[in-house]
Amino acid sequence: MSAVTTPARQASGGVNVKIVNRIVIYGLLALFALFYLMPLFVMLVTSFKTMDEIQNGNMLSLPKAPTFEPWLKAWGETCVGLTCAGIKGYFWNSIKMVVPAVLISTMLGALNGYVLTKWRFRGATLVFGLMLFACFIPFQSVLLPMATILGSLGRFGVTLQNTVGTSFGLGNSTVNLVFVHVVYGIGFTTLFFRNYYEAFPTELVKAAQVDGASFFQIFRRIMLPNSMPIFVVTVIYQFTNIWNDFLFASAYAGTGDAMPMTVALNNVVNTSTGVVEYNVNMAAAMIAALPTLLVYVLAGRYFVRGLMAGAVKG
């Protein structure tokens, strides 16, 4: 019996230490969480307050008379630069730009990953290594060369317009942004998919070949349906990056009708006329952040799972 009781007695001393450890760990975690969530909290409560309450009250206090007015104003009435039609137009601008950019870059990344792992050619590793460089290039260094390229494409678009009758979207700011984000995103999406497909059983591809499936049939029927986790990871990653991008957006679509949400938000907040409407600004910022939040909530389960899968197998 003594053999059983001795470890138990030792453990009772250990239990106290364990509880203290737990308290310290969870206390610290709670503190950091609080610190991190504080700005979000301030934004949320401020966006539901009236201007009077903001000017006279405590920044951290809950709204006394919650109102949706600032949200409606931000969406439909607030001034972006000189036009006062709210941010809704720019919100759709961002959607129109982000959805194609995410889908195209993700599909190209999947295709690259498929070729680089299942149809290896001489120098495949070198090609992959070069593509990885895209992940390390600072955004700022490509601004000017890319502007030159977009300018040339725009002039080519004008030529096409004059000769064929359509510019095929060349020179359009939204198309330009989609192009830039696809080019910049391919490095990352290829990295994700290559590592995922590296661990993907090659025998499945061989079996499909024997079954008579073609290159694209294998991709569409075998590879893609079994890529859900990495697909979600890539979509979340690309969506967040492209939606939140300010640099390319302000450089290539900083003025005019195609201006994305991030640039518009900046213009709302930087308006120099009249009183600074904090509640409207906060509501606009929340609206700008909602899509990425939504994507995380809907697909976050897969995000963690996908990252883990990549980490263990890749």
Added chain:
Amino acid sequence: MAFLEIDGLRKRFGQVEILKGIDLDLEKGGFLVLVGPSGCGKSTLLNTIAGLETITSGEIRVDGRAINDLHPSKRDIAMVFQSYALYPNMTVAGNISFGMEMRGVPADERQKAIDKVAKVLQIGHLLQRKPSQLSGGQRQRVAMGRALVRDPKLFLFDEPLSNLDAKLRVDMRIEIKRLHATTGTTIVYVTHDQIEAMTLATKIAVMRDGEVQQFGTPAEIYNNPANVFVADFMGSPAMNLIPATIGGNGGDLAVVLDREARQPITLPMANAPAGLSAFKGKPVIFGVRPEALTDPEGAERNASQIATADCHIEVVEPAGSDTFAVTNLGGKGVVARLRADANIQPGTNTPLAFNLTKAVFFDPATESRIR
């Protein structure tokens, strides 16, 4: 003309030659097993037949038609993979019919073919399940179903049983044999398990380092091994390969086996192979299978040449159906296979009967057979 013919097939990866000139042929309805240790090139050879690997030179013909430059899907073959390679996103029915779908077979014909195969393999109740919901043996059946449904000229099996547990493996082995007998298909089968090779094959090709060491029926391979490698690889327990010298007076030859601290054993040979006289006074490797080295009562009655010698038994292993006894001859542990009820004690001296009609001899320098 054989149904499957492989002529001078070579495969090179960069500077490394994986297959060094393979010549094989197989009659229609035959069962060819490629067997050898890992890295011997047997799977590569199968993949070249399937078209999943290109070949450097040589020719592969099926039914008189050269197929080595055709796409895998055009070769009229079906393949069962080691990992089964079932498509995880499709149901069992989807897996089985995928090949037909890719070939544009109409849906009602596909359904008929699925039902037929499901009946043969008794997987009818599994058709709507996903592969992840199946057990190992069921996956194996589905993988075979996917091959069978196409009714191809040639079936290729790449170590199909190696992922199953021991008991299931024996069951599936019998199932494959029955399938082959009832459907009369032509099969090329890769394995590293010599028992699978012996039990399934009509022809065996024993491979090592990209070369076929011996090609023949299971009985030929087992009883007449061409060299030390084949003799050692095929059979369980393995053949005893004992260092020996050839002695004897005048025209009579005898095998002399050294023993530790005792007089050597001399076994007189009556019908020695012709080549053996050249080795008189020289060392040879004396090969005798455990079942040809038994207790005198258990020795084969109609064997023409049996020599008996006292041996010191070191270890006794009762295996249920047989009892294995280990003795030391020529500096090596030698396994004898006795009746299950043989009265034998470790540490004693017991007479053992050598069935010399089944004995084989190898040249220690070249390791090839002395005939």
